[in-house]
Amino acid sequence: MDNGSTKQTVVLFPGGGVGHVGPMTQLAKVFLGHGYDVTMVLIEPPIKSTDSGAGFIERVAASNPSITFHVLPPIPPPDFASSPKHPFLLMIEFMRQYNEKLESFLCSIPRARLHSLVVDMFCTHAIDVAAKLGVPVYTFFASGAGVLAVFTQLPALLAGRRTGLKELGDTPLEFLGVPPMPASHLVRELLEDPEDELCRTMMNTWKRNTDTHGVLVNTFCSLESRALQAFRDPLCVPGRVLPPVYSIGPLVAKGGSGEDEEGAERPECLAWLDAQPERSVVFLCWGSKGSLPEEQIKEIAAGLERSGQRFLWVVRTPAGSYDTKRYLEQRPEPDLDALLPEGFLERTKGRGFVLKSWAPQADILTHPATGAFVTHCGWNSTLEAIAAGVPMLCWPLGAEQKINKVLMTADMGVGVELEGYNAGLVKAEEIEAKVKLVLESEEGRGLGERAAERKKEAEEALKDGGSSRAAFLRFLSDVENLRA
Template identity: 80%
Template sequence: MESASVKQIVVLYPVGGIGHVGPMTQLAKVFLDHGYDVTMVLIEPPIKSTDSGADFIERVAAPYPSITFHVLPPIPPPDLTSSTKHPFLLILELMRRYNDKLESFLRSIPRERLHSLVIDLFCTHAIDIATKVGVPVYKFFASGAGTLAVFTQLPALLSCRQTGLKELGDTPLEFLGVPPMPASHLVKSLLENPEDELCRTMMKILKRNADTHGVLVNTFESLESRALQALRDPLCVPGQILPPVYPIGPLVGKGGTDKEKHECLAWLDAQQERSVVFLCWGSKGALPKEQLMEIAVGLENSGQRFLWVVRTPAGSDEPKRYWEQRAEADLGALLPEGFLERIKGRGLVIKSWAPQVDVLGHRATGAFVTHCGWNSTLEAVAAGVPMLCWPLAAAEQKMNKVFITDDMGIGVEMEGYKAGFIRAEEIEAKVRLVLECKEGRELRKRAIELKKAAQEAMEDGGSSRAAFLQFLSDVKNLRE
């Protein structure tokens, strides 16, 4: 650092809701550990609800007293509920309108103290503000290097096409650094016609990665070595020099932070080692009632022990769902009659939320049914738990499924998700496979190896520690 007496300030700027803020807080902890002050800049939620803007911010900030949270002065939000535009485009439009407020805030920090601005994938509009202010700007890519490699190569692929990729169906696409990727597995907005507004906007966002000074990626070298090598290869995007990529993960929560022990952890204490399958579809993931019924039958018939997080089925109000917490599920109305009584002692169903890091790290957890969000994937990797992959429609989950099963070798695909419905028979069979069979033991062995590699990456002298120190050195050189 440039001064022993005055700490430098890193400004983090995520877009939107908890799903984006959460990974940024893990990054903030790394900066704090290296002696920097951290300010996270947020905007008030544009959706008015039972949660006021102040309540949302307070809920985000409460667990992280060492991080300073700054809320930009509010501006009138677009009408997210009645506009015909895609909600994602409206959110991006809103964020761009905050550029002047962000610039004023950055200029309020003494230039000698302003270390860097770190933005997330969807805040590319802030790159221009960083350039005006004269502060180094970096992307934080909260997903994996495989996804980043695909995203980096996509604009060139789409520029050669007159039609979208949707018509290719499951045709495998070849990208440097990753297994063959079925076209259908790409992020939904990228499958549309290249002239579609949402697709064009995403392409502009992806191209602007090259306008930053580098990309911090939530992964580690030995987990995604092929993808990271591709991102360093001049052939990745011919004719374009890509910014440096710093694999600094896995950035996952530590667990054990709640003052009161959750009931599910006490229940797990009474179970045998590696005997429980944990089912959870992320902070926003929810399934329709018909699918919940089918899961219940499959779990009951499997004879295996399970811990299942059930959420209220998703509604149709996408922008509202993006910002708000969902109400607790009514288990009696969502599950088969008498189910909870019949599985008592062997299974535990909980509403809405579980301390996922603690559950995955518990000795009794033997498998994880997951939506394949990258945060959940890394938490499973860090805990050494094999996965049953059940991606939903959102984001890059189908791509992560390919990485988990084909690259990492620590997961099995729940095949019925392709048709939008997984039968009880498959749930029963796959749960038994991963907990009882030889294939499950092989998955677990590989998962334990990756757990050790993840630990080593974050230790002094480890690859992720070294990558972060290289990043700090590169920022220092830019500032001199």
């Protein structure tokens, strides 16, 4: 791998957000394991927040001393609060303005040492920088192959339409490589008018994901073989040959990764789990940003109480709705007494544990007492549960999570749907019934067995000779051919 006596440097550019820096850090470890130097280029977050995301980068940097972190010189952030534009558009524009600074940084690395630039799915504007400098550029798609397959085929579907997809309601749309997808399950912003600036920008972003020399996807072959095959089908994007897609996952945070300070006390929730029987606890968490309305929190409490099952529940301060303006804001700690039904904590003492705001999710999922996971179906959470062999109760909120839900329930067989999320309220009876189903019933046992099988497949994929390991070696050899 050495070029003379100096190692080659891979530059990773993850864009914004905990959900993107986390998986890219896992990708960095794979490069390090193959003998490369890795520099992760970051931009100052445009909104200073003190919630679970703040300090995340510092924690990641402190616990990964072998990765070099380089923060680009800051530029003035957009005014999210007063701009009439959608925050996504402002964010994409803001990141594009960093192209010049990214170019200067790449030029500071001796050309013979610069191996490749790997950009996040939202940093496709940086492809132009790599093209200008003649550097091999690849996309890292932090979601799964099924979502990439849908996004890659969407522009052609929308190109012929005058109106948005919203009017199709739950009409199933056919895409290569995935089960039929209800139109309502696509990313909300894509359902509007195809001529809308937000819709056009998103479409362009998805199209450019496959404008690189190849796409690294955080998945593994046996989990999404149909979707991965779709990219090699000439009908996927008629008239266009897609670049290679490499499934190199699952890249997930390991439990007990030491991301807390050395000698830190074991979190109380893990000590509580230690005292519970194997596979007896349902863990409820909606990602680093997801939060639910107050009425919904009360329904969950009622459902959990009636189910009689053990639970570990992350409760956040309710958001008015799951919209992007709120999504970017910092959220205060929840007032449990006001949110939960009177006497709930007292009545469920011992068999329930409620956490405010943050949970060591990877540690909880890999704990032997955890038997089910109520999740918003974000891809990182989904993969963490698959790697831990934990079956899921699917409750998508936004982004591409409904697409993931279809894949998890209809394709991978690792989850069941909690009905009602699409109408805005999952009832207590539904929560009670589904929690019992997964933890107690024959159907739940089958789900658990499939989840255990997937866990084994995930481990196999990452071993020497496994599919993900082989895909990564194929990627390295393809880069070498480009550089030759």
